[in-house]
Amino acid sequence: MSNDKTLVMKFGGTSVGSSEAMSQVVKIVTGERANFGRIVVVASAFSGVTDLLLKSASQAAQGETQALQTAANTFVERHYAVLNALVKNHALVETVKQDINQLVFQFINLCQAISILGEASPRALDAVVSIGERMSVRVIAAAIESAGSPAQAVEATRLIVTDSDYQSAHPDMAATTEQTRRVLNPLLKEGIVPVVTGFIAANPQGVTTTLGRGGSDYSAGILGAALPADEVWIWSDVDGILTTDPRIVPEARSIPELSYREISELAFYGAKVLHPMTIRPVIEAGISLRLCNTFNPEHPGTRLVKAEGKSNNGVIKAVTAVQKICMLTVEGRGMLGVPGVAARIFSTVAKTGTSVPLITQASSEQSVCFAIPIVASDMIVNALEKTFAQELVNRDIDRIWASEEATIITVVGAGMIKTPGVAGRVFSALGNAGVNIVAIAQGSSEVSISLVTDAASTRTALSVINSLIEQ
Ligand code: ADP
Ligand code: ASP
Ligand code: MG
Numbered sequence: 124m125s126n127d128k129t130l131v132m133k134f135g136g137t138s139v140g141s142s143e144a145m146s147q148v149v150k151i152v153t154g155e156r157a158n159f160g161r162i163v164v165v166a167s168a169f170s171g172v173t174d175l176l177l178k179s180a181s182q183a184a185q186g187e188t189q190a191l192q193t194a195a196n197t198f199v200e201r202h203y204a205v206l207n208a209l210v211k212n213h214a215l216v217e218t219v220k221q222d223i224n225q226l227v228f229q230f231i232n233l234c235q236a237i238s239i240l241g242e243a244s245p246r247a248l249d250a251v252v253s254i255g256e257r258m259s260v261r262v263i264a265a266a267i268e269s270a271g272s273p274a275q276a277v278e279a280t281r282l283i284v285t286d287s288d289y290q291s292a293h294p295d296m297a298a299t300t301e302q303t304r305r306v307l308n309p310l311l312k313e314g315i316v317p318v319v320t321g322f323i324a325a326n327p328q329g330v331t332t333t334l335g336r337g338g339s340d341y342s343a344g345i346l347g348a349a350l351p352a353d354e355v356w357i358w359s360d361v362d363g364i365l366t367t368d369p370r371i372v373p374e375a376r377s378i379p380e381l382s383y384r385e386i387s388e389l390a391f392y393g394a395k396v397l398h399p400m401t402i403r404p405v406i407e408a409g410i411s412l413r414l415c416n417t418f419n420p421e422h423p424g425t426r427l428v429k430a431e432g433k434s435n436n437g438v439i440k441a442v443t444a445v446q447k448i449c450m451l452t453v454e455g456r457g458m459l460g461v462p463g464v465a466a467r468i469f470s471t472v473a474k475t476g477t478s479v480p481l482i483t484q485a486s487s488e489q490s491v492c493f494a495i496p497i498v499a500s501d502m503i504v505n506a507l508e509k510t511f512a513q514e515l516v517n518r519d520i521d522r523i524w525a526s527e528e529a530t531i532i533t534v535v536g537a538g539m540i541k542t543p544g545v546a547g548r549v550f551s552a553l554g555n556a557g558v559n560i561v562a563i564a565q566g567s568s569e570v571s572i573s574l575v576t577d578a579a580s581t582r583t584a585l586s587v588i589n590s591l592i593e594q
Contacts, residue, residue: 129311129352130159133166133321133343137360138417139259140170142208147417148263149209149270151358152316156272159353161311163346164274164318166263167339168255169201173322176230180251183234184243191234195227198254202262209266219265223258230254245289249323249333253280256320256339264318274316281306283324283345285332292324292332294345296404303349319346340398344412348404355405356413357397363414363425364389364396367442367589371582374589378440380428385440385535386412388571392480392533393445402427438538438545442588444581445480445531449497450562452526453507454490457519464520465491471510475502481531481573483562492562494575500525528578529561534588535571546572549588556587 132155134148155162167173179194202223210216233251237243243251260276267274282303285292310317321339324332334341340357347355364386365375381389383406390399396414405412405427415424458464468491472479481494495503507523514520539545549572553560562575576584 126160128159129161129163129350129354130155131163131165131343131347131350131352131355132358133339133356134164134263134358134417135339135360136167136170136173138358139166139168139263142205144417145205145209145263145266147420148358149266151417151420152267153270153272156316160314161350162316163307163311163350163352164263164267164316165321165339165343165346166256166260166318167321168259169205172198172201172255172259173252173336176252176255177248179230179234180237180243180248183238184241186238186241188235188238191231195231198227198230198258199223202258205262206265210269212269215265215268219261222261226254226258246287246330249289249331252333253320253323253331256322260318260320264316267316267318272316273314274318275310277306277310277317277319279320279323279342279346280325280329280331282319282349283334283342285324285326285334287326287330287332289332291335291338292326294324294334294404295327296345296348298327299345300349303346307346307350334400335398337395337398338400340401344401344404347410348408351408352410354411354413356415357401358415358417359396360416360418361396362416362419362422364394364441366440366592367585368394368444371444372586372589374586376592376594377422378425379423380426381440382428382537382570384570385537386427388533388535389441389443392531392535392571392573393443394441438536438542439534439549439588439592440536441592442535442585443533444585445494445533446578446581447497447528448480448494448531448575449500449529450492450526450575451495451500451503451507451524452490452492453511453520453523455514455518455520455522456489457514457517457521458489458491461514461519467510468493468507471506472503475499475506477503481562481564481575483564494529494531494562495525497525497528526561529575530578530581530584531573531575532581532584532588533571533573537570539572540565540569548591552587552591553584556583558584558587 264274264276284295284298321342362377367375369375390397412427477499558580564573
């Protein structure tokens with residue numbers, strides 16, 4: 124029975140990497156046609172393809188083009204293999220193979236242009252990396268079509284309008300809403316399933332942009348809000364959002380429900396399962412969001428709920444890790460009297476293009492301490508030494524220094540801040556396990572507490588806190 128309900132389903136790279144995975148995707152999409160009259164699929168590049176595209180482009184920028192043909196062959200083989208396994212119609216297989224060949228040809232041409240220039244600009248990188256999703260959606264649409272549901276590949280460059288901030292562009296929701304409805308509604312009316320490229324978009328001049336790594340989740344949120352959809356489901360390879368990172372702590376368990384604020388905090392502080400921006404358009408449009416497992420579709424996964432406090436599993440709900448950071452400290456007794464030091468520190472850091480996930484300030488105002496990605500530490504120390512050259516000479520600032528590699532551990536749960544003793548339990552459990560805590564910060568959103576440990580303690584810290592989470 125068909126109806127007017129609209130469902131946006133996003134399938135990540137882990138769900139579209141192989142013929143086996145893809146046949147699951149086809150089964151899920153065709154199965155939901157009984158429940159939703161309008162279905163839009165958003166898809167990522169096949170697993171590993173985005174990384175290989177970016178690696179090829181940066182090698183090309185160094186003048187290394189020997190590996191281009193091998194990468195091109197990999198792209199052709201992987202997409203052909205899924206087509207051959209899942210698409211029965213010979214003419215359709217041939218058409219899509221032609222499309223793949225053309226896209227791979229474009230990939231080689233773009234990388235050769237990059238190698239001649241000796242430089243890969245952010246704009247050029249977006250052009251190269253977009254090819255992954257553009258190949259993927261053609262194969263997925265053909266596979267769905269072959270299973271008996273009309274489907275059509277659609278490039279999100281026709282739907283999502285962004286600024287020109289290449290590699291992490293921001294959508295213009297008004298323009299996006301207009302274009303999305305204009306392009307997708309006629310297809311949906313005819314019962315066709317649009318299979319849209321995740322991750323990519325275009326600026327108002329039509330130049331390809333991307334939404335940042337992992338951005339296909341965000342694409343699904345944007346398109347869900349634009350249509351608008353009744354539901355957005357994010358399909359991955361785990362049973363929704365888990366209590367902690369399963370790659371580090373295998374005992375991680377699925378969380379049935381999370382509030383908007385909890386889920387945003389988790390995504391921001393490293394739960395890779397969801398791109399942190401996804402939530403915003405979804406909340407604003409009041410759409411329901413679900414995360415589920417392509418390889419275990421019967422499992423309910425995680426649902427996003429409006430109300431907080433309906434906690435199924437105690438006050439601590441989850442714990443995440445942001446790894447490979449370090450703490451940067453600016454200290455000096457003279458800082459006390461110098462106005463605007465913090466503003467100058469953070470504007471210097473912002474100019475380097477780095478975002479700061481955590482800040483702590485000693486109450487004496489004699490030091491400011493904050494987290495940055497460890498890869499950026501030399502660059503930022505140098506930039507700050509330039510900004511404060513005069514203060515360093517005057518000894519108003521004594522030292523600007525970066526710590527050893529560390530990890531931000533974030534404990535998330537809406538009831539946590541208001542429940543006495545929770546922080547105490549976390550800290551004593553960590554203390555008993557011998558975890559050394561370098562810094563502490565309470566999330567301004569009031570649903571999280573973050574602490575910084577040395578890198579070697581990451582696994583122990585996650586596993587100790589995970590074991591405090593009630594079933
Ligand atoms: P996709 O390709 O589907 O977008 P990602 O690799 O981006 O998938 O995200 C899914 C992965 O996120 C999982 O395989 C899991 O290893 C990792 N992950 C990290 N933290 C969490 C968490 N708290 N809950 C679930 N998955 C997590
Ligand atoms: N393919 C892109 C990436 O690997 C986007 C995504 O998968 O969400 O980052
Ligand atoms: Mg992802």
